[in-house]
Amino acid sequence: ETGVTQTPRHLVMGMTNKKSLKCEQHLGHNAMYWYKQSAKKPLELMFVYNFKEQTENNSVPSRFSPECPNSSHLFLHLHTLQPEDSALYLCASSPGRADTQYFGPGTRLTVL
Amino acid sequence: ILNVEQSPQSLHVQEGDSTNFTCSFPSSNFYALHWYRWETAKSPEALFVMTLNGDEKKKGRISATLNTKEGYSYLYIKGSQPEDSATYLCALNNAGNMLTFGGGTRLMVKP
Numbered sequence: 001e002t003g004v005t006q007t008p009r010h011l012v013m014g015m016t017n018k019k020s021l022k023c024e025q026h027l028g029h030n031a032m033y034w035y036k037q038s039a040k041k042p043l044e045l046m047f048v049y050n051f052k053e054q055t056e057n058n059s060v061p062s063r064f065s066p067e068c069p070n071s072s073h074l075f076l077h078l079h080t081l082q083p084e085d086s087a088l089y090l091c092a093s094s095p096g097r098a099d100t101q102y103f104g105p106g107t108r109l110t111v112l
Numbered sequence: 113i114l115n116v117e118q119s120p121q122s123l124h125v126q127e128g129d130s131t132n133f134t135c136s137f138p139s140s141n142f143y144a145l146h147w148y149r150w151e152t153a154k155s156p157e158a159l160f161v162m163t164l165n166g167d168e169k170k171k172g173r174i175s176a177t178l179n180t181k182e183g184y185s186y187l188y189i190k191g192s193q194p195e196d197s198a199t200y201l202c203a204l205n206n207a208g209n210m211l212t213f214g215g216g217t218r219l220m221v222k223p
Binding site: 004102 | 116146148153154156157161201203210211212213214215216
């Protein structure tokens with residue numbers, strides 16, 4: 001185990017639903033990340049938070065809304081998603097910028 | 113947009129074979145190169161972080177080399193075992209804490 005947990009592990013939602021993905025780390029890290037992996041594509045960075053402040057938004061549509069209430073927790077709020085948003089969503093954390101990132105097991109999201 | 117390429121995309125080897133695969137990346141503004149091992153249904157696991165040209169790192173039967181001037185890194189596995197079966201990812205860090213990942217090399221080791 002890497003010390004990064006994600007819930008739920010699997011999620012099926014309709015296009016009109018609102019749901020949230022949760023990530024938690026107990027490693028004392030200051031940076032947290034959301035990544036997306038679609039089928040047959042490389043892992044793609046979505047958002048970066050350093051000390052609870054968002055420092056990167058990699059041109060992600062507004063139907064994905066991140067929240068970092070403290071340095072241990074990271075959320076990804078989802079609303080009015082499209083079927084093409086179905087993917088594996090991975091959370092990661094690192095001690096600081098440019099350090100090794102520790103990944104959670106991911107949430108497999110299916111949008112119907 | 114950075115282009116991080118990994119080859120081959122997939123590889124089948126027999127138990128006991130040694131193997132290697134490649135990660136190519138743009139050599140400008142290089143900061144660090146990361147290697148991860150990702151088993152199915154598990155979290156990606158960090159193997160190495162390499163920063164200096166000519167760096168060579170080793171972890172058991174797995175080792176990696178780095179050439180920042182020509183923009184490539186090799187990952188070697190000596191005497192492959194079935195438990196080495198996984199996808200091996202490289203990721204380039206060239207600014208702050210953004211990692212750009214390659215598409216991965218999927219290794220399958222047959223007993």
